[in-house]
Amino acid sequence: MDSITQLPPESSCRRCGKAADERLCAFCRVHPPEYDSAASWTLYDGAARSLLHLYKYRRVLPAGTWFAARLAPLLPASAELLVPVPLARGRQRERGFNQSELLARRLSRLTHLPYDATGLARRRETWTQAGLSREERERNVNGAFRVPEPRRIDGRSILLLDDVLTTGATAQACALALKAAGAAAVHLLTIARADLDFAGRTLAGFA
Numbered sequence: 001m002d003s004i005t006q007l008p009p010e011s012s013c014r015r016c017g018k019a020a021d022e023r024l025c026a027f028c029r030v031h032p033p034e035y036d037s038a039a040s041w042t043l044y045d046g047a048a049r050s051l052l053h054l055y056k057y058r059r060v061l062p063a064g065t066w067f068a069a070r071l072a073p074l075l076p077a078s079a080e081l082l083v084p085v086p087l088a089r090g091r092q093r094e095r096g097f098n099q100s101e102l103l104a105r106r107l108s109r110l111t112h113l114p115y116d117a118t119g120l121a122r123r124r125e126t127w128t129q130a131g132l133s134r135e136e137r138e139r140n141v142n143g144a145f146r147v148p149e150p151r152r153i154d155g156r157s158i159l160l161l162d163d164v165l166t167t168g169a170t171a172q173a174c175a176l177a178l179k180a181a182g183a184a185a186v187h188l189l190t191i192a193r194a195d196l197d198f199a200g201r202t203l204a205g206f207a
């Protein structure tokens with residue numbers, strides 16, 4: 001198996017986590033995302049992608065524990081509550097578990113931060129995001145999430161957990177719902193990111 005290379009946080013935009021030479025990338029200076037920060041452990045590529053597939057689709061659950069140990073050092077110090085991105089109901093039934101929820105549980109055990117598996121809920125079902133353009137993804141998830149009990153979110157700094165960040169449309173919709181419920185901050189943490197700004201560069205460029 002190839003080795004997995006961790007993304008160097010010092011080469012990333014503080015807001016969206018994309019490769020940037022400055023603290024705030026050009027895009028975030030004009031259109032900052034709803035979330036306050038984004039961090040990913042690695043690229044959605046090679047061995048990381050294979051391991052994520054084993055975890056999600058083959059239920060190799062110990063991978064969740066392994067991923068959680070990689071993510072724990074990336075948690076912002078201000079995070080107070082771990083909230084996983086909920087899966088579409090049909091997909092969860094098919095898969096038998098929510099990979100982001102299991103990750104939240106493992107991360108909670110490691111960091112002693114509480115997690116709230118039902119902090120976010122799906123308002124409606126969405127199509128699978130694979131193969132959709134950025135605009136289609138945004139339309140697909142727009143308004144798809146809600147906070148069932150705002151008092152559990154209100155005033156708190158939320159760590160939003162997902163497995164892969166692609167266009168950020170899902171994270172954006174989740175952050176909107178959390179902020180509307182009174183979240184003091186929303187920090188996004190994913191195992192991997194698949195956005196073009198990173199995929200277009202080689203990791204050697206970060207060395």
Ligand SMILES: [Zn+2]
Binds near residue numbers: 013014016018026
């Ligand atoms: Zn940015």
